[in-house]
Amino acid sequence: MDKTMILEKQKQAVEILNEKDIDMWMTFVRETGNIKDPMLEMIVGTGATWFSAFIITKNGDTTAVIGSLEEANMKTVGTFNNIVSYLKFGKDDLLKVLEKYDPQKIAINFSRNSSMADGLTFGCYLELMDWLKDTPYKDRFISSEEIIAALRGRKNQSEVDLIKKAIEETLKIFDEVTSFIEVGKSEKDVAEFVIKLVKERGFELAWDEEHCPAVFTGPDTAGAHAGPTDRKIKPGHVINMDFGIKYNGYCSDLQRTWYVLKKGETEAPEEVMKGFNVIKESIQMAAAAMKPGKIAWEIDDIARSNIVSNGYEEYPHGLGHQVGRVAHDGGAMMGPKWERYGNIVYMPLEKGNVFTIEPRLTIPGYGIATMEEIVWVKDEGVEFLSTPQTEIFLIK
Amino acid sequence: MDKTMILEKQKQAVEILNEKDIDMWMTFVRETGNIKDPMLEMIVGTGATWFSAFIITKNGDTTAVIGSLEEANMKTVGTFNNIVSYLKFGKDDLLKVLEKYDPQKIAINFSRNSSMADGLTFGCYLELMDWLKDTPYKDRFISSEEIIAALRGRKNQSEVDLIKKAIEETLKIFDEVTSFIEVGKSEKDVAEFVIKLVKERGFELAWDEEHCPAVFTGPDTAGAHAGPTDRKIKPGHVINMDFGIKYNGYCSDLQRTWYVLKKGETEAPEEVMKGFNVIKESIQMAAAAMKPGKIAWEIDDIARSNIVSNGYEEYPHGLGHQVGRVAHDGGAMMGPKWERYGNIVYMPLEKGNVFTIEPRLTIPGYGIATMEEIVWVKDEGVEFLSTPQTEIFLIK
Numbered sequence: 120m121d122k123t124m125i126l127e128k129q130k131q132a133v134e135i136l137n138e139k140d141i142d143m144w145m146t147f148v149r150e151t152g153n154i155k156d157p158m159l160e161m162i163v164g165t166g167a168t169w170f171s172a173f174i175i176t177k178n179g180d181t182t183a184v185i186g187s188l189e190e191a192n193m194k195t196v197g198t199f200n201n202i203v204s205y206l207k208f209g210k211d212d213l214l215k216v217l218e219k220y221d222p223q224k225i226a227i228n229f230s231r232n233s234s235m236a237d238g239l240t241f242g243c244y245l246e247l248m249d250w251l252k253d254t255p256y257k258d259r260f261i262s263s264e265e266i267i268a269a270l271r272g273r274k275n276q277s278e279v280d281l282i283k284k285a286i287e288e289t290l291k292i293f294d295e296v297t298s299f300i301e302v303g304k305s306e307k308d309v310a311e312f313v314i315k316l317v318k319e320r321g322f323e324l325a326w327d328e329e330h331c332p333a334v335f336t337g338p339d340t341a342g343a344h345a346g347p348t349d350r351k352i353k354p355g356h357v358i359n360m361d362f363g364i365k366y367n368g369y370c371s372d373l374q375r376t377w378y379v380l381k382k383g384e385t386e387a388p389e390e391v392m393k394g395f396n397v398i399k400e401s402i403q404m405a406a407a408a409m410k411p412g413k414i415a416w417e418i419d420d421i422a423r424s425n426i427v428s429n430g431y432e433e434y435p436h437g438l439g440h441q442v443g444r445v446a447h448d449g450g451a452m453m454g455p456k457w458e459r460y461g462n463i464v465y466m467p468l469e470k471g472n473v474f475t476i477e478p479r480l481t482i483p484g485y486g487i488a489t490m491e492e493i494v495w496v497k498d499e500g501v502e503f504l505s506t507p508q509t510e511i512f513l514i515k
Numbered sequence: 516m517d518k519t520m521i522l523e524k525q526k527q528a529v530e531i532l533n534e535k536d537i538d539m540w541m542t543f544v545r546e547t548g549n550i551k552d553p554m555l556e557m558i559v560g561t562g563a564t565w566f567s568a569f570i571i572t573k574n575g576d577t578t579a580v581i582g583s584l585e586e587a588n589m590k591t592v593g594t595f596n597n598i599v600s601y602l603k604f605g606k607d608d609l610l611k612v613l614e615k616y617d618p619q620k621i622a623i624n625f626s627r628n629s630s631m632a633d634g635l636t637f638g639c640y641l642e643l644m645d646w647l648k649d650t651p652y653k654d655r656f657i658s659s660e661e662i663i664a665a666l667r668g669r670k671n672q673s674e675v676d677l678i679k680k681a682i683e684e685t686l687k688i689f690d691e692v693t694s695f696i697e698v699g700k701s702e703k704d705v706a707e708f709v710i711k712l713v714k715e716r717g718f719e720l721a722w723d724e725e726h727c728p729a730v731f732t733g734p735d736t737a738g739a740h741a742g743p744t745d746r747k748i749k750p751g752h753v754i755n756m757d758f759g760i761k762y763n764g765y766c767s768d769l770q771r772t773w774y775v776l777k778k779g780e781t782e783a784p785e786e787v788m789k790g791f792n793v794i795k796e797s798i799q800m801a802a803a804a805m806k807p808g809k810i811a812w813e814i815d816d817i818a819r820s821n822i823v824s825n826g827y828e829e830y831p832h833g834l835g836h837q838v839g840r841v842a843h844d845g846g847a848m849m850g851p852k853w854e855r856y857g858n859i860v861y862m863p864l865e866k867g868n869v870f871t872i873e874p875r876l877t878i879p880g881y882g883i884a885t886m887e888e889i890v891w892v893k894d895e896g897v898e899f900l901s902t903p904q905t906e907i908f909l910i911k
Binding site: 149150152153154155156157165166168169170186187188189191192195196205206207208209210229230231232233234235236237238239240241242243244245246262326327329330345346348435436445446447457458459461 | 553723
């Protein structure tokens with residue numbers, strides 16, 4: 120992320136600190152070459168080797184407490200105004216910064232609910248608490264999850280433009296896949312074809328190459344998040360692919376569904392059409408209900424209920440997550456009230472959020488129908504950033 | 516890392532569990548696409564989205580407790596024998612695994628000292644403790660740092676072969692840099708040249724491109740871990756470069772020193788030669804003292820004392836770290852007894868460890884002299900994996 124965008128995001132963070140009445144936001148890290156807090160790229164723009172604190176305060180100050188060997192680098196990166204560097208031990212330096220601001224409420228990088236807000240490792244937490252054990256600050260920490268949900272979730276026009284560009288390039292690749300698919304090719308063949316195109320065009324994959332793209336052909340395929348196999352495409356298969364790219368730092372994440380015609384067929388059988396149409400309809404119903412203030416699980420429930428009332432099993436995952444610099448971004452997530460999701464399904468949608476909508480259902484004997492679209496939450500509803508699939512793609 | 520190597524490392528882990536009398540080693544993670552435990556690549560070979568536990572027991576069993584959508588992928592990856600998958604919440608499934616083994620001592624992925632052993636985020640820790648609150652297991656956790664120090668630190672021949680290959684390719688690039696350097700080129704020019712070679716040859720950089728390579732020319736340069744600048748190479752400059760590649764998953768990390776002759780000079784001035792030779796000598800003294808059982812800080816102290824007794828300031832960092840799949844690998848680190856290093860400088864060297872030796876000193880008016888070599892700890896001493904620099908490289 121370039122310096123201008125980082126400074127913009129820092130400015131937005133300061134507004135959020137004021138809105139939520141939090142005095143200080145501290146991101147405490149170490150050896151980010153080995154394990155990197157997910158927020159560093161957005162608000163710092165570089166890593167750190169020794170225990171380091173990146174601090175943004177309500178009044179707009181930014182202070183980095185870092186190892187002395189990294190001072191020159193931090194100055195070059197230029198995203199933090201005050202740089203405090205230490206040689207042997209950072210405790211006293213950090214304490215001085217805390218004493219200067221005497222924050223009553225300090226948001227720090229941990230969260231039970233959101234991985235994006237949970238970059239503080241337990242070892243670093245123990246270290247920090249030891250540094251602060253004789254001070255009042257140790258009792259003033261709260262989770263940074265609210266800040267991060269807002270900061271990552273509220274996308275501005277320039278962020279949305281990059282996501283749109285990523286979507287556009289992804290949909291081109293989906294079109295090329297439609298021409299590539301034929302009976303006898305395997306899931307792996309399709310995946311290799313896609314990865315080749317991505318590399319030729321200089322894009323990155325939006326998630327691990329191992330299951331990006333994920334390609335599923337026919338009945339008895341694996342669940343989501345599985346890699347492509349040697350299973351061959353056959354007439355009568357429903358095929359679906361889950362795939363995204365990262366374009367200038369922003370991700371797409373889309374799914375499309377194909378049907379491979381059997382000899383003599385000119386269209387997909389009724390059962391397949393029904394499954395496809397229930398997905399299409401569920402996406403539109405969910406999108407129509409989305410607007411700022413709606414609780415995330417309520418939207419999931421609309422699509423889920425529609426699928427169940429049409430006689431299908433409910434999908435074993437959430438309806439949609441946020442997308443941004445990572446494929447699973449932001450705070451709120453449109454999922455069911457299952458414990459595994461923690462509080463993120465109880466959060467409201469906010470203006471500026473960019474969500475996927477990706478219900479799924481199994482068409483017995485054929486395969487899995489699923490589409491994934493991407494929408495942007497605006498004042499009164501959503502705008503589709505992807506052009507929704509309206510017809511199942513037929514393979515002759 | 517391929518499956519064979521992962522299974523080898525798991526086997527080694529089981530031996531270490533028996534040696535250290537630890538019943539179970541659990542790596543607890545979530546959303547590894549956003550923040551990834553540093554050990555997953557070595558012992559699992561894939562990531563996880565929902566709360567997941569990767570468990571290795573003293574008797575050699577391996578169990579993965581994961582979200583149901585990832586069951587198929589985990590089977591394909593094939594590195595864990597028992598796969599327990601959950602849909603809505605993983606608590607009961609994990610409890611059942613714990614009850615089955617009833618471990619008295621459970622090593623888990625946190626450490627104040629070692630980032631490689633500190634992949635458990637504080638949010639995940641809180642979640643796990645909540646899952647276990649009514650069980651005896653919550654009081655049976657210890658840090659996994661000892662296991663990881665041994666597992667990553669004790670390199671076998673095939674790992675060392677890959678490191679050697681990385682070193683060989685890196686030293687070739689250093690030679691090409693010697694031909695490339697000339698008066699008027701900038702630090703950035705040198706860095707760009709190096710990165711171009713790395714990409715052409717299909718290698719990865721061993722750490723962030725921002726300061727890999729790090730290039731420093733002349734007096735008044737930045738400290739280590741800083742990126743190259745527009746500063747131009749001039750006659751009378753001492754130049755040094757810190758650089759490594761990743762080759763088939765294993766890293767090199769080396770430094771070399773050059774001197775740019777002034778008009779009329781045919782060799783480096785006495786002060787420069789003295790600085791260079793003190794570094795060369797310090798490396799040899801340190802290497803000569805290294806063997807299994809020596810405490811890491813003792814080795815640092817040998818080089819540090821030699822530099823100080825020759826009238827230079829001590830270097831503001833440790834003498835050497837371990838190298839492996841990451842540039843900063845393993846447990847023990849040969850550094851001074853500064854608080855910032857925690858316990859890792861009090862750990863003994865072990866057979867199989869691969870260490871850098873990288874003292875540094877400033878030659879006033881000229882620049883920084885530093886070399887970094889890589890050695891492998893064997894039964895009676897060390898073997899140099901890099902061919903040490905013996906003469907300062909002269910640029911005409």
